[in-house]
Amino acid sequence: xxxxxxxxxxxxxxxxxxxxxxxxxxxxxxxxxxxxxxxxxxxxxxxxxxxxxxxxxxxxxxxxxxxxxxxxxxxxxxxxxxxxxxxxxxxxxxxxxxxxxxxxxxxxxxxxxxxxxxxxxxxxxxxxxxxxxxxxxxxxxxxxxxxxxxxxxxxxxxxxxxxxxxxxxxxxxxxxxxxxxxxxxxxxxxxxxxxxxxxxxxxxxxxxxxxxxxxxxxxxxxxxxxxxxxxxxxxxxxxxxxxxxxxxxxxxxxxxxxxxxxxxxxxxxxxxxxxxxxxxxxxxxxxxxxxxxxxxxxxxxxxxxxxxxxxxxxxxxxxxxxxxxxxxxxxxxxxxxxxxxxxxxxxxxxxxxxxxxxxxxxxxxxxxxxxxxxxxxxxxxxxxxxxxxxxxxxxxxxxxxxxxxxxxxxxxxxxxxxxxxxxxxxxxxxxxxxxxx
Amino acid sequence: xxxxxxxxxxxxxxxxxxxxxxxxxxxxxxxxxxxxxxxxxxxxxxxxxxxxxxxxxxxxxxxxxxxxxxxxxxxxxxxxxxxxxxxxxxxxxxxxxxxxxxxxxxxxxxxxxxxxxxxxxxxxxxxxxxxxxxxxxxxxxxxxxxxxxxxxxxxxxxxxxxxxxxxxxxxxxxxxxxxxxxxxxxxxxxxxxxxxxxxxxxxxxxxxxxxxxxxxxxxxxxxxxxxxxxxxxxxxxxxxxxxxxxxxxxxxxxxxxxxxxxxxxxxxx
Numbered sequence: 001x002x003x004x005x006x007x008x009x010x011x012x013x014x015x016x017x018x019x020x021x022x023x024x025x026x027x028x029x030x031x032x033x034x035x036x037x038x039x040x041x042x043x044x045x046x047x048x049x050x051x052x053x054x055x056x057x058x059x060x061x062x063x064x065x066x067x068x069x070x071x072x073x074x075x076x077x078x079x080x081x082x083x084x085x086x087x088x089x090x091x092x093x094x095x096x097x098x099x100x101x102x103x104x105x106x107x108x109x110x111x112x113x114x115x116x117x118x119x120x121x122x123x124x125x126x127x128x129x130x131x132x133x134x135x136x137x138x139x140x141x142x143x144x145x146x147x148x149x150x151x152x153x154x155x156x157x158x159x160x161x162x163x164x165x166x167x168x169x170x171x172x173x174x175x176x177x178x179x180x181x182x183x184x185x186x187x188x189x190x191x192x193x194x195x196x197x198x199x200x201x202x203x204x205x206x207x208x209x210x211x212x213x214x215x216x217x218x219x220x221x222x223x224x225x226x227x228x229x230x231x232x233x234x235x236x237x238x239x240x241x242x243x244x245x246x247x248x249x250x251x252x253x254x255x256x257x258x259x260x261x262x263x264x265x266x267x268x269x270x271x272x273x274x275x276x277x278x279x280x281x282x283x284x285x286x287x288x289x290x291x292x293x294x295x296x297x298x299x300x301x302x303x304x305x306x307x308x309x310x311x312x313x314x315x316x317x318x319x320x321x322x323x324x325x326x327x328x329x330x331x332x333x334x335x336x337x338x339x340x341x342x343x344x345x346x347x348x349x350x351x352x353x354x355x356x357x358x359x360x361x362x363x364x365x366x367x368x369x370x371x372x373x374x375x376x377x378x379x380x381x382x383x384x385x386x387x388x389x390x391x392x393x394x395x396x397x398x399x400x401x402x403x404x405x406x407x408x409x410x411x412x413x414x415x416x417x418x419x420x421x422x423x424x425x426x427x428x429x430x431x432x433x434x435x436x437x
Numbered sequence: 438x439x440x441x442x443x444x445x446x447x448x449x450x451x452x453x454x455x456x457x458x459x460x461x462x463x464x465x466x467x468x469x470x471x472x473x474x475x476x477x478x479x480x481x482x483x484x485x486x487x488x489x490x491x492x493x494x495x496x497x498x499x500x501x502x503x504x505x506x507x508x509x510x511x512x513x514x515x516x517x518x519x520x521x522x523x524x525x526x527x528x529x530x531x532x533x534x535x536x537x538x539x540x541x542x543x544x545x546x547x548x549x550x551x552x553x554x555x556x557x558x559x560x561x562x563x564x565x566x567x568x569x570x571x572x573x574x575x576x577x578x579x580x581x582x583x584x585x586x587x588x589x590x591x592x593x594x595x596x597x598x599x600x601x602x603x604x605x606x607x608x609x610x611x612x613x614x615x616x617x618x619x620x621x622x623x624x625x626x627x628x629x630x631x632x633x634x635x636x637x638x639x640x641x642x643x644x645x646x647x648x649x650x651x652x653x654x655x656x657x658x659x660x661x662x663x664x665x666x667x668x669x670x671x672x673x674x675x676x677x678x679x680x681x682x683x684x685x686x687x688x689x690x691x692x693x694x695x696x697x698x699x700x701x702x703x704x705x706x
Binding site: 081086087088089332334335357360387417420421423424427428 | 549553554560565
């Protein structure tokens, strides 16, 4: 099925063929406490304490929360505010490595996933601090606990990777196909689901083949090559493309019995259960015109951005912008002192030529944004209401169904900051609704 | 010709009578005091009293729901007039004004990134808390100026908001508009003010702004009477008991404390 709207930006996936390189162990890591959507964790280590690799540094601060872990063995040097990739200062734990990289004694594998109960699998996933590794960082165990009245009957593996530049999921699918498919089976067991889909964009045929070949015989999985179109990897559009089901406005994928997980999360789930590893390492793409040696790397969570850049040959002299994530939905960085988190799927370094600062103009009602909006919204009207502080009208026009993919802003000839207007609109609408009770 | 004139005159007479009767029978009775109060109110319709405009407020006063001295624009004079109309005496309320508790302009507070988005503080605040390194500081995109019905807020050369206290009526619109919560309604008679809302500790605060409060407690110790208190590494003035001695200004290592005369009031036309 083909969803309405969407755009075709230049993909620039130049690192698609480069194998993942493991970053060497560093002397210092800074692990932010908040790396997920939901409540930040509670710090359970003290300054000066010795920690082992994989030892929890925080405990979950609620159900929708996830712990973070020591990326290597060493000593806790500081627990204070450090620059965070979200653009502000946030609490983080600084670890000085002892160079031994000794595993924490608490790391215990559960065993083969096929021999475990769904409940045990789920608690292992929660304990390992898994979050959606595509970038949204929603705690995985919460997603795997649907309410009783919303049963899940379809599991979907998201291998679309529709963001330009990014190739980390592509490499994971090619290089760790077996782990990915075992992880899929594991999560299907947690949910008690028998039907699964794997969706990969057509520009990654090798990845789909690798997954097809690695699929265990006992899993009922349909493999589909998807049209190359942004935002194919959005949950709702992926579900539509694969199953033809439409998630109702304001609803979550579970409304239509679907659950979508990223390929990186699948691998992490398998490692959490069969090796006892918590989420301390991930694959990420370092690319763009602003970096000397674009590559796919495997780096520990908490690796300072400076070290990632140094490992990739440093920034070019013309580099002017660093983005965590892809160019469409990623976050611009204000400091090179931020560190890699669980959801960092890419580090995009752009040079001055590629970074254009536009001046926004008024809406000329050309309707280009309406044509491309994959959610069927009317971004032009939403933008004008938001600009005039008329938030109640924004609600009537379903601003909350906006997935902030940025397609509208991408095509807008007036360069209007539409996504920012909608983010503001959503925040103000939330306030209005809270006031109304 | 005569017929046409008569018909028209007759129609006019009937319609006129109809309207006259309707005006008599369907008249909405309004307390005359409501109109009187409506006439003396400033007519700014700012909503500072909590009612939807001046006439709504007048209705509220007559119905006994609104406090007669709740109009922040008219101040003491209007309150006294309303009291006269309502036949009650109103104690004079002290004038208050809005004050921006930030001195971190472009010369004092460095930015952490170049912000290139909507010209609105509330929008900018959603992007990592705004472009200022100081998490509490004025973002200078004039949300408060836009909502002020009295033109009582200006943006300084250094790009932060400043209340022109002569024009301020303390309607409180700027207080709600500011996403950083750095505008406070203060008594106009208070002479000494702490102009900072940064809760960072020492070194971090110092880096964020040359005018940042570092929570050193020197002012708290100097005043000693609870008129200046440090909580959460931030000093603040207790406006129920504001400090009077300007000597405390010299105690502050980062010049957060300022003596300001906010009591002047513009002549109302």
